[in-house]
Amino acid sequence: MTAPLVDIADLVCIHGSGADSLRAVDGVSLRLEAGQTLGLVGESGCGKSTLARAVAGLMAPSGGAVRIEGRDWPTRTVAQRRARARLVQMVFQDPFGSLNPRLSVARIVAEPLAVHGIGPEAVRQRRVAALLDRVGLTEEQGRRYPHELSGGQRQRVAIARALALEPRILVCDEPVSALDVSIQAQVLNLLADLQREMGLAYLFISHDLGVIRYVADRIAVMYLGRIVEEGSSDAVWSTPRHPYTRALIAAIPGAGRLADSRPTLPAPGGRAAGDEGCRFRPRCPVAVARCAQEEPGLIGLSGSHAAACWVAGPPG
Amino acid sequence: MSGPLLSLEGLTVALSDGVPLVRGLDLAIARGEVLAVVGESGCGKSMTALAVMGLLPDGIRIAGGALRFDGTDLGGLSRKRLRDLRGRRIAMIFQEPMTSLNPVLSIGEQVAEVVLGHERVSRRAAWDRAREMLERVRLPNAAGRLHAYPHQLSGGQRQRVMIAAALACGPELIIADEPTTALDVTIQAEILHLLDELRRERGLALMLITHDLGVVATMADRVAVMYAGRKIEEGPVAAVLSAPLNPYTRLLMAARPDPARGRATRLVEIPGAVPSPRAMPPGCAFAPRCPEARAACRAAVPAWVVPGGEAGGDAGADAGQPHGVACVLHAAPTPPGGRG
Numbered sequence: 001m002t003a004p005l006v007d008i009a010d011l012v013c014i015h016g017s018g019a020d021s022l023r024a025v026d027g028v029s030l031r032l033e034a035g036q037t038l039g040l041v042g043e044s045g046c047g048k049s050t051l052a053r054a055v056a057g058l059m060a061p062s063g064g065a066v067r068i069e070g071r072d073w074p075t076r077t078v079a080q081r082r083a084r085a086r087l088v089q090m091v092f093q094d095p096f097g098s099l100n101p102r103l104s105v106a107r108i109v110a111e112p113l114a115v116h117g118i119g120p121e122a123v124r125q126r127r128v129a130a131l132l133d134r135v136g137l138t139e140e141q142g143r144r145y146p147h148e149l150s151g152g153q154r155q156r157v158a159i160a161r162a163l164a165l166e167p168r169i170l171v172c173d174e175p176v177s178a179l180d181v182s183i184q185a186q187v188l189n190l191l192a193d194l195q196r197e198m199g200l201a202y203l204f205i206s207h208d209l210g211v212i213r214y215v216a217d218r219i220a221v222m223y224l225g226r227i228v229e230e231g232s233s234d235a236v237w238s239t240p241r242h243p244y245t246r247a248l249i250a251a252i253p254g255a256g257r258l259a260d261s262r263p264t265l266p267a268p269g270g271r272a273a274g275d276e277g278c279r280f281r282p283r284c285p286v287a288v289a290r291c292a293q294e295e296p297g298l299i300g301l302s303g304s305h306a307a308a309c310w311v312a313g314p315p316g
Numbered sequence: 317m318s319g320p321l322l323s324l325e326g327l328t329v330a331l332s333d334g335v336p337l338v339r340g341l342d343l344a345i346a347r348g349e350v351l352a353v354v355g356e357s358g359c360g361k362s363m364t365a366l367a368v369m370g371l372l373p374d375g376i377r378i379a380g381g382a383l384r385f386d387g388t389d390l391g392g393l394s395r396k397r398l399r400d401l402r403g404r405r406i407a408m409i410f411q412e413p414m415t416s417l418n419p420v421l422s423i424g425e426q427v428a429e430v431v432l433g434h435e436r437v438s439r440r441a442a443w444d445r446a447r448e449m450l451e452r453v454r455l456p457n458a459a460g461r462l463h464a465y466p467h468q469l470s471g472g473q474r475q476r477v478m479i480a481a482a483l484a485c486g487p488e489l490i491i492a493d494e495p496t497t498a499l500d501v502t503i504q505a506e507i508l509h510l511l512d513e514l515r516r517e518r519g520l521a522l523m524l525i526t527h528d529l530g531v532v533a534t535m536a537d538r539v540a541v542m543y544a545g546r547k548i549e550e551g552p553v554a555a556v557l558s559a560p561l562n563p564y565t566r567l568l569m570a571a572r573p574d575p576a577r578g579r580a581t582r583l584v585e586i587p588g589a590v591p592s593p594r595a596m597p598p599g600c601a602f603a604p605r606c607p608e609a610r611a612a613c614r615a616a617v618p619a620w621v622v623p624g625g626e627a628g629g630d631a632g633a634d635a636g637q638p639h640g641v642a643c644v645l646h647a648a649p650t651p652p653g654g655r656g
């Protein structure tokens with residue numbers, strides 16, 4: 001059996017220290033196969049962006065490992081960070097905040113090539129021109145500055161820059177959340193085309209299960225630092241087993257009139273120190289006694305579909 | 317039959333140099349009705365809401381048309397009467413409660429201030445009302461948290477406080493501008509449910525401004541679709557979403573990822589981007605992006621037409637609610653003599 005492209009093993013990421021520390025990622029194991037999309041969905045504060053940064057090598061994990069191509073990629077030295085950057089790149093939600101406003105679009109896309117010392121200037125220019133063309137930007141737009149572009153065009157610039165080093169993996173953190181629907185479709189289609197042509201693997205993060213369902217081969221649902229359900233996109237969407245996944249699906253507006261679908265989830269609650277039980281229990285409509293005593297890990301259901309729930313059980 | 321609660325008649329909102337952001341908009345909301353105004357950034361939906369509330373930012377003004385509330389032309393009212401109307405009979409809820417709540421006032425004060433600003437009541441009575449309203453919007457432990465500050469609450473709780481402040485003086489109309497866009501999906505569902513419950517309970521009219529067609533389908537009776545400052549389609553929600561007349565409405569629906577379809581289909585793209593108000597194309601503003609555009613689209617702004625006639629072609633509860641569109645594909649065969 002070959003190792004997956006990305007193997008996240010019992011990853012722990014802690015923000016801060018001492019009494020104020022927060023276990024943003026609290027023991028997550030996930031795999032991403034080459035050329036595939038793993039969709040990670042969850043609400044604000046669930047730790048999905050921290051997980052994204054750890055996979056991209058922008059944050060050192062506090063425990064566990066992110067293995068890529070079967071090995072660890074430490075990020076202690078500049079050379080190590082560069083090696084990792086050539087494998088994994090990141091696309092953020094707000095391209096305006098992640099693009100240098102004083103550089104032209106072409107310079108922004110060329111920068112990773114310059115930093116990594118790739119080719120003489122002429123080679124870099126040809127590469128930049130090809131990248132801009134590939135993401136649907138004109139040569140003229142390459143001479144503009146970020147503020148002169150629309151939100152969708154800026155996200156194309158961010159994608160072109162991320163592709164400059166020809167990575168195998170793109171970590172996309174809410175890449176279309178700030179965009180209008182018509183522009184969102186352009187960017188999602190572009191990402192799909194790039195994946196097919198370049199064999200890219202995506203870790204695609206969103207709060208929007210509709211978008212995740214559209215892009216992902218597999219879906220992982222994250223809640224307060226843990227994966228509570230994981231499976232093929234079809235399995236998680238069609239037969240969600242964890243009560244949190246069910247609530248997320250039920251909450252998508254447009255499925256029906258409000259009068260027919262009263263929300264069932266009480267407000268989110270924190271987790272008291274020393275609480276050994278399931279972290280979803282305070283909001284859970286189906287919790288039983290065992291849920292207060294012992295936190296469930298991912299329990300296999302059918303095929304490769306798993307849920308961290310004592311009640312879910314196998315479908316049937 | 318009584319007239320609409322709020323009507324906009326040819327409303328034009330423009331920058332100080334005359335560049336229009338909203339162009340000749342006609343809209344009407346009946347008592348107890350939910351009208352969704354939907355569109356993408358730059359379509360003018362938020363400017364419309366701010367114009368009704370008298371909250372247009374500096375450098376943007378109402379340049380034409382009329383606003384009527386309960387039959388009264390707002391243009392003829394004194395500043396004092398206007399101020400009293402806005403806040404008491406018409407209230408507004410914004411997308412981001414953190415920026416529209418006052419960070420240095422406790423949540424009890426925020427709601428009590430609204431009451432004191434519009435009614436001759438004692439501070440004690442205003443605080444009682446604040447507590448009652450915060451309990452009504454199901455803010456957890458409301459009575460014990462009257463002295464909490466906005467930053468001590470979650471996003472969903474802050475939105476509940478803003479709804480409580482909006483409700484405090486018993487308005488007849490609430491204008492909600494993307495009220496759930498900044499919230500998580502499970503919280504969004506709770507807030508939408510609360511708004512729906514409140515408007516049924518109080519017979520409120522709701523003007524719901526959103527970019528999300530899912531929210532429209534869930535909440536609204538009627539929907540108006542805007543593009544580049546103009547209304548391009550309007551009708552009962554079921555009719556517009558099941559049989560959109562304007563290609564823009566149809567594309568907007570097809571561009572959304574549909575979870576039921578999974579990955580099988582490629583999303584429909586709308587090429588290009590919304591035009592800048594300073595560089596509006598001639599004729600129909602959507603024509604440069606429209607797959608069905610023809611020469612006539614660029615010749616003149618399409619007239620407003622109701623293909624099934626004013627009575628509407630829809631059966632049942634929607635009968636009598638016209639489904640109209642501004643698009644040459646539906647233009648009357650004879651030159652239109654009406655408005656537009």
